[in-house]
Amino acid sequence: MIRFIIRRLVLLVPVFIGLTLLVFTISHILPGDPVKLAAGPQASAEEIASLTREFGMDRPLPQQYWHYASGLLQGDWGQSVLTRRPVAADLKIYLPATLELVFAAIILAIVIGIPAGLLSAITANRWPDYLIRILSLASIAMPRFFLALVLQLVFAMSLAWLPLNGRFPIIDLPPPTVTGMLTLDSLLAGDWLAFTTSCEHLLMPALAMSLSPLATITRMMRASTLDVLQQDFVLTERALGLSQSLIILKYVLRNAFSSTLTVIGLYIGWLLSGSVLVETVFDWPGIGLYATKAIVTQDFMPVMGVTLSIGFIFVLVNLAIDLLYGVINPKVRYQ
Amino acid sequence: MALLSIENLHLSIQSFDGEAQILNGVDLTLERGEICGLVGETGCGKSLTGLSVSKLVSSPPARYGQGAIHFDGHDILGHSENAMRALRGRRIGMIFQDPTTNLNPLFRIGEQMIDVALHSMGANRWSRSAQREARERSIAMLERVGIHDAHNRLDDYPHQFSGGMRQRVLIAMALIGRPDLLIADEPTTALDVSVQAQILKLLFDIVREDNIAVLLITHNLGVVARLCTHVAVMYAGRIIERGIMADVFNNPSHPYTKALLGAVPTQKTRKGTLQGLGGSVPDPYLPHEGCRFAPRCALAEARCREAVPPEADLGHGHGVACIKAGVSA
Ligand SMILES: Nc1ncnc2c1ncn2[C@@H]1O[C@H](COP(=O)(O)OP(=O)(O)OP(=O)(O)O)[C@@H](O)[C@H]1O
Ligand code: SF4
Ligand SMILES: [Mg+2]
Numbered sequence: 336m337i338r339f340i341i342r343r344l345v346l347l348v349p350v351f352i353g354l355t356l357l358v359f360t361i362s363h364i365l366p367g368d369p370v371k372l373a374a375g376p377q378a379s380a381e382e383i384a385s386l387t388r389e390f391g392m393d394r395p396l397p398q399q400y401w402h403y404a405s406g407l408l409q410g411d412w413g414q415s416v417l418t419r420r421p422v423a424a425d426l427k428i429y430l431p432a433t434l435e436l437v438f439a440a441i442i443l444a445i446v447i448g449i450p451a452g453l454l455s456a457i458t459a460n461r462w463p464d465y466l467i468r469i470l471s472l473a474s475i476a477m478p479r480f481f482l483a484l485v486l487q488l489v490f491a492m493s494l495a496w497l498p499l500n501g502r503f504p505i506i507d508l509p510p511p512t513v514t515g516m517l518t519l520d521s522l523l524a525g526d527w528l529a530f531t532t533s534c535e536h537l538l539m540p541a542l543a544m545s546l547s548p549l550a551t552i553t554r555m556m557r558a559s560t561l562d563v564l565q566q567d568f569v570l571t572e573r574a575l576g577l578s579q580s581l582i583i584l585k586y587v588l589r590n591a592f593s594s595t596l597t598v599i600g601l602y603i604g605w606l607l608s609g610s611v612l613v614e615t616v617f618d619w620p621g622i623g624l625y626a627t628k629a630i631v632t633q634d635f636m637p638v639m640g641v642t643l644s645i646g647f648i649f650v651l652v653n654l655a656i657d658l659l660y661g662v663i664n665p666k667v668r669y670q
Numbered sequence: 671m672a673l674l675s676i677e678n679l680h681l682s683i684q685s686f687d688g689e690a691q692i693l694n695g696v697d698l699t700l701e702r703g704e705i706c707g708l709v710g711e712t713g714c715g716k717s718l719t720g721l722s723v724s725k726l727v728s729s730p731p732a733r734y735g736q737g738a739i740h741f742d743g744h745d746i747l748g749h750s751e752n753a754m755r756a757l758r759g760r761r762i763g764m765i766f767q768d769p770t771t772n773l774n775p776l777f778r779i780g781e782q783m784i785d786v787a788l789h790s791m792g793a794n795r796w797s798r799s800a801q802r803e804a805r806e807r808s809i810a811m812l813e814r815v816g817i818h819d820a821h822n823r824l825d826d827y828p829h830q831f832s833g834g835m836r837q838r839v840l841i842a843m844a845l846i847g848r849p850d851l852l853i854a855d856e857p858t859t860a861l862d863v864s865v866q867a868q869i870l871k872l873l874f875d876i877v878r879e880d881n882i883a884v885l886l887i888t889h890n891l892g893v894v895a896r897l898c899t900h901v902a903v904m905y906a907g908r909i910i911e912r913g914i915m916a917d918v919f920n921n922p923s924h925p926y927t928k929a930l931l932g933a934v935p936t937q938k939t940r941k942g943t944l945q946g947l948g949g950s951v952p953d954p955y956l957p958h959e960g961c962r963f964a965p966r967c968a969l970a971e972a973r974c975r976e977a978v979p980p981e982a983d984l985g986h987g988h989g990v991a992c993i994k995a996g997v998s999a
Contacts, residue, residue, distance in 0.1 A: 568775075570766065570772075574766075575759035576758035576760060576786070581795075590776055664775075665776065
């Protein structure tokens with residue numbers, strides 16, 4: 336187990352070297368000059384030249400890369416040309432916000448999708464199944480930003496049950512930062528009011544974001560449950576008198592879930608990199624918004640920082656999922 | 671009254687190709703202590719007959735027509751799922767062909783076995799003392815089927831056992847409730863030849879000790895000759911000959927049985943082909959009248975095709991469904 340984790344972590348090193356190289360190269364061969372953009376239309380040639388020198392962009396690319404990579408190891412993620420803020424400091428604020436959103440979305444998708452898929456399978460081709468299938472098809476077809484707008488219209492504007500957007504009211508006191516995720520931090524601080532406030536803000540964006548993974552998990556779960564129900568061991572379990580509920584909720588569930596698990600890992604990466612739409616609609620201060628701003632101004636360092644951290648989290652999440660898979664599936668564990 | 675009696679059982683299966691008549695009037699009885707071998711070509715309906723006894727055939731797509739199954743006073747086909755659960759694992763045990771697929775790979779042997787034991791005891795799953803008792807019974811039963819160090823092996827997963835050992839576990843699970851009837855559907859077909867005999871001996875030692883009636887579905891006539899008290903020969907969804915094993919083997923009276931027994935000694939004949947028997951199994955999707963063996967039967971004549979031949983009794987319960995029963999071929 337420990338050796339497995341270490342081996343996987345060691346494997347991360349070449350992955351990250353590759354990732355930084357790739358992102359670095361792509362962002363530097365793109366046409367356009369970020370410094371020019373940052374300096375503004377009125378800047379003189381000398382001003383631009385001095386800025387370029389200040390950010391080290393006059394040096395040859397390999398040297399720039401070396402500078403960046405060695406900085407990373409010391410926790411220096413570079414600096415935004417536009418705001419001049421260190422990228423690491425920005426990420427510390429924006430990344431947890433997005434992570435909180437993505438985790439909430441995936442938890443929603445799991446908590447709803449697993450039972451829905453299971454129910455769909457055991458009522459296959461009867462009305463609960465039809466209903467669930469139609470709903471999941473509809474939610475795959477419906478664009479996320481559209482659902483986001485509908486949610487806002489209904490729950491924030493008409494019913495006024497939930498706040499329209501934002502992450503935490505400015506006038507309220509946020510919990511002391513530990514993880515940067517407000518829900519967790521307020522729980523850690525034992526601040527119940529802050530917890531409910533942050534949950535209220537989190538609910539709608541998380542729901543909007545969970546739609547697509549929810550639909551996929553439901554469909555995967557339905558398919559794998561149907562598959563498991565055909566297995567010989569289910570017949571044996573029935574033939575020896577185990578109750579239908581025990582068979583489904585204990586024996587079939589674990590088998591079906593283990594094949595749904597990999598999709599969940601992939602989805603976390605997908606949500607992380609595609610959070611910008613939902614963040615925009617709900618004015619959620621996450622890395623999606625941050626990265627988009629950086630991309631349009633060709634601000635390399637934040638873009639690279641975001642890409643690397645998403646890659647890093649994606650790999651970690653999938654490592655965790657592999658470990659979980661090993662917990663569920665003994666055959667994998669002993670290999 | 672017989673422990674198990676299947677009377678004129680009809681079963682059809684609905685599929686994309688239409689409705690297939692799978693069982694066409696199966697008649698079979700089994701008394702306590704009897705071991706009946708059920709033999710017949712692939713696809714003739716042996717497994718579906720066995721599953722029907724525990725009402726495990728899912729309908730739809732299957733549909734029962736005429737006929738009934740009685741097990742110790744219970745009208746099986748009329749029973750609800752709950753009523754059936756009270757019989758399964760307690761009064762009727764089952765073993766299937768492939769031990770690698772019949773154990774759940776994600777759960778420890780002990781976990782699966784204890785759940786079966788708890789059900790067979792009729793105990794509350796959440797009671798600690800019942801759990802402990804179920805565990806002890808499981809260990810005892812595993813020891814009985816020859817699994818050493820059973821209390822440690824309860825914590826092992828199926829893939830940590832060999833095929834033969836897994837089948838022992840499944841035998842233990844099927845018999846832990848001390849059933850009156852065991853249905854064993856080709857229990858050794860998927861095993862290495864070297865362990866087949868071992869497993870069969872083990873199974874039949876327990877069955878005789880506990881006086882359990884057995885319906886043994888098999889392709890192996892040698893096994894029937896060695897272990898069974900009775901035999902029933904099935905063809906195209908019907909029992910065409912049945913009786914005490916020695917009677918049927920010494921005096922096979924249906925042309926199909928004769929062909930089947932004739933096929934035994936030659937080891938070269940491929941599985942599924944019968945010596946001196948051309949043609950193949952009839953298509954269950956096609957409508958039919960009369961004796962279904964007629965197209966392959968050397969003795970067939972016009973009247974064979976007119977009506978389904980009734981079962982003639984040759985004495986001592988030796989029944990033959992052929993109008994020429996007793997006539998030598
Ligand atoms: N779910 C199903 N749908 C359609 N046809 C089925 C289904 N299950 C079984 N059958 C058909 O019913 C017939 C009898 O099947 P059964 O499994 O009882 O045969 P069997 O005598 O046990 O054969 P084998 O010796 O190969 O195990 C076969 O022709 C099979 O194709
Ligand atoms: S009834 Fe006729 S066709 Fe059928 S087995 Fe007997 S002789 Fe052959
Ligand atoms: Mg079969």
